[in-house]
Amino acid sequence: MDRIFGICLALLMVVPLSAQDGNDILKKLDRNLSPESFESYRKLINIEPNGRRKEFVLFTVKKGADKVAALFLAPDSEKGRSTLRLDENMWLYIPNVGRPIRVTSMQSVVGGVFNNADILRLDYAEEYFVEKTEDLETEWLLHTKAKTNSVAYDHLRIWVDKDRILPKKIECMTEAFMLIKTIHFKEVKDFGGGIVRPSVMETDSPLHEGYKSVMIFASIAGRELKDEVFTLTFMPNMETLRK
Amino acid sequence: MKYLTCFLLIGSLFIRPANAQEDYSFDLSEIEKKAFQFGGYLEARPVFSLLDRESRFYSLIYYDSEQKKKAMECNFKALLDLSYERGIAKAQIRLNADLNHSHSDWSQDFDLYEGYLSLKPSLHFHIDIGKKRLKWGKGYAWNPVAFIDNPKNPFDPDLALEGFTVISADYIKSFSGKLRTLTLTGILIPVFKDVNSQLGRHNTLNYGGKVYSLLFDTDIDLMFLTGPGISSRYGIDFSRNITSNIEIHGEGAYRTEYSKRVVDDESALDQKKRDGCSYLLGIRYLTKSNTTFFLEYYRNGRGYTQKEMEDYYSLIDSGYDMYLMSGIEDELDLASSFTGFRTFSPAINYLFLRILQKEPFNIVYFNPSLTSICNLGDGSFSLVPELLYTPVTDLELRARAMFLVGNRGTEFGEKQNNFRLELRIRYYF
Numbered sequence: 255m256d257r258i259f260g261i262c263l264a265l266l267m268v269v270p271l272s273a274q275d276g277n278d279i280l281k282k283l284d285r286n287l288s289p290e291s292f293e294s295y296r297k298l299i300n301i302e303p304n305g306r307r308k309e310f311v312l313f314t315v316k317k318g319a320d321k322v323a324a325l326f327l328a329p330d331s332e333k334g335r336s337t338l339r340l341d342e343n344m345w346l347y348i349p350n351v352g353r354p355i356r357v358t359s360m361q362s363v364v365g366g367v368f369n370n371a372d373i374l375r376l377d378y379a380e381e382y383f384v385e386k387t388e389d390l391e392t393e394w395l396l397h398t399k400a401k402t403n404s405v406a407y408d409h410l411r412i413w414v415d416k417d418r419i420l421p422k423k424i425e426c427m428t429e430a431f432m433l434i435k436t437i438h439f440k441e442v443k444d445f446g447g448g449i450v451r452p453s454v455m456e457t458d459s460p461l462h463e464g465y466k467s468v469m470i471f472a473s474i475a476g477r478e479l480k481d482e483v484f485t486l487t488f489m490p491n492m493e494t495l496r497k
Numbered sequence: 498m499k500y501l502t503c504f505l506l507i508g509s510l511f512i513r514p515a516n517a518q519e520d521y522s523f524d525l526s527e528i529e530k531k532a533f534q535f536g537g538y539l540e541a542r543p544v545f546s547l548l549d550r551e552s553r554f555y556s557l558i559y560y561d562s563e564q565k566k567k568a569m570e571c572n573f574k575a576l577l578d579l580s581y582e583r584g585i586a587k588a589q590i591r592l593n594a595d596l597n598h599s600h601s602d603w604s605q606d607f608d609l610y611e612g613y614l615s616l617k618p619s620l621h622f623h624i625d626i627g628k629k630r631l632k633w634g635k636g637y638a639w640n641p642v643a644f645i646d647n648p649k650n651p652f653d654p655d656l657a658l659e660g661f662t663v664i665s666a667d668y669i670k671s672f673s674g675k676l677r678t679l680t681l682t683g684i685l686i687p688v689f690k691d692v693n694s695q696l697g698r699h700n701t702l703n704y705g706g707k708v709y710s711l712l713f714d715t716d717i718d719l720m721f722l723t724g725p726g727i728s729s730r731y732g733i734d735f736s737r738n739i740t741s742n743i744e745i746h747g748e749g750a751y752r753t754e755y756s757k758r759v760v761d762d763e764s765a766l767d768q769k770k771r772d773g774c775s776y777l778l779g780i781r782y783l784t785k786s787n788t789t790f791f792l793e794y795y796r797n798g799r800g801y802t803q804k805e806m807e808d809y810y811s812l813i814d815s816g817y818d819m820y821l822m823s824g825i826e827d828e829l830d831l832a833s834s835f836t837g838f839r840t841f842s843p844a845i846n847y848l849f850l851r852i853l854q855k856e857p858f859n860i861v862y863f864n865p866s867l868t869s870i871c872n873l874g875d876g877s878f879s880l881v882p883e884l885l886y887t888p889v890t891d892l893e894l895r896a897r898a899m900f901l902v903g904n905r906g907t908e909f910g911e912k913q914n915n916f917r918l919e920l921r922i923r924y925y926f
Contacts, residue, residue, distance in 0.1 A: 297523045327528045329890045331925035351655050353632040359741045404741045472523040481671030482620040487680045496530045
């Protein structure tokens with residue numbers, strides 16, 4: 255009896271988890287990365303093969319499943335720019351231009367490896383569903399597919415740490431499974447308020463050989479925000495949200 | 498050449514050696530919020546031009562001072578933004594200073610581009626009082642619905658310009674459903690001898706409004722401007738992302754009884770009043786290889802027909818002949834007063850194309866582009882290849898050439914120069 259039970263257990267270990275389980279893991283991973291509504295300060299660093307760097311500092315606010323906005327605090331040439339995403343709608347406000355202009359998720363407002371979808375990311379479970387879950391030793395490997403064709407990447411492969419239910423690595427791919435970029439999650443940090451998550455995300459891309467982009471979180475905290483913050487009219491005034 | 502050497506030397510001062518060390522430190526004190534903030538940029542822009550001494554505009558501008566075919570000018574600019582925030586109030590000022598050297602003369606200009614007070618008693622409502630720009634419209638090169646703004650240069654649409662003195666109030670409301678956002682804007686525009694004087698009869702009050710909605714994932718604006726002493730204007734614009742790499746936009750404007758100054762058969766001024774409609778349709782497309790195509794068609798309802806342009810050129814010819822024979826400048830002065838013919842887009846039908854390649858050959862922050870504007874009425878066009886590069890943070894270098902191509906009697910064929918080469922060095926602080 256013990257032998258039969260052992261065989262059944264072994265079979266369970268090798269059989270992939272159902273997609274439903276995978277979607278639950280993805281939702282849990284989203285909540286472990288950030289509360290539903292929050293504010294954060296992050297730095298983006300583009301690193302060239304010769305070591306030259308360009309740094310951007312962003313103040314970001316997010317509410318619910320589909321609203322996110324970011325304000326550039328540095329460098330001086332970008333200061334005051336803000337970006338807004340409402341579902342798949344994206345805009346960029348440049349103080350010199352003086353009005354928000356529509357941008358698309360595949361464009362990049364910072365150059366380098368990051369595109370707009372990376373900077374104004376919604377919850378993974380909002381944009382992707384899990385097609386297959388592989389149960390590895392200490393990780394799950396989630397094979398996900400985009401829910402619509404308006405997202406930046408058609409497929410994601412997400413390696414999830416089983417203990418913390420946090421991402422360790424994500425591969426972003428085209429519809430034909432061509433690798434566009436790989437995100438490595440590092441340096442898990444306690445941000446307070448129950449938020450324990452990687453503070454450094456390194457991104458490289460076979461399309462930009464030798465280049466690397468790094469996103470560093472300095473703070474992330476839950477914050478209640480009104481819907482009116484996430485409007486075109488409010489974009490020039492995002493600085494007023496900072497305390 | 499000495500200008501160029503000087504600017505390259507100044508530019509090299511900003512270039513720092515590469516830093517190969519990996520330092521991911523990020524201290525929140527770096528971005529502490531300050532009540533008083535300032536920023537802006539310093540700019541140097543040497544320009545080399547080849548003048549077309551056979552063109553009508555050369556005759557009009559340089560009739561009394563013959564120029565060499567090759568001309569060099571140098572432009573310096575400082576733009577300063579200041580702001581102070583306290584509680585619900587924020588004061589913002591934008592100052593612009595220009596220093597130019599051309600034809601052996603120096604000229605300077607110092608302007609308050611913007612200066613206004615914003616009050617935000619709540620997230621739903623805010624009010625601005627003072628001098629500011631109201632940039633309406635979705636077009637890249639042109640904005641027929643920008644009723645309260647100075648006309649922008651389609652070759653430099655992001656250039657800072659002077660605003661108007663207004664009182665404006667916004668009410669913002671968000672919803673869930675197909676209508677996501679609704680913003681109502683009301684505007685009062687006083688006109689006096691020294692305030693907004695180009696916006697109608699003096700000592701009057703114009704008023705306008707705008708309704709913005711995000712409806713079915715589409716930005717839609719409806720706007721109007723009216724008042725005593727100005728032609729009433731009504732407009733609509735829209736913008737929408739079709740896919741993750743395609744955006745479409747459009748604008749339409751209707752103006753009642755606007756004045757249009759034309760030259761009549763006896764070379765005299767004729768001011769006609771008429772209604773007119775202008776519109777614009779555009780698309781922006783990003784390819785997988787990171788090439789962006791901007792394409793816009795613009796119909797300028799207030800533009801001049803080919804016949805009206807030819808009549809104007811005849812006035813310049815006749816004025817120039819009169820000046821050569823008798824030294825009398827009256828007709829050339831009259832031609833100079835027709836500012837409508839000397840705007841960026843004086844004719845009726847235009848096509849704009851811009852092709853921008855982002856970071857080719859893996860050179861980050863390097864964006865070459867090619868821009869062309871074609872006057873569809875006479876077939877003349879301009880071609881502007883451009884290289885934009887940010888070698889180090891906050892230093893931007895832009896080199897661009899401009900070729901103006903067209904036969905005699907065409908818009909671009911009659912400009913005072915047929916080639917320009919400029920280098921712009923801009924440092925942000």
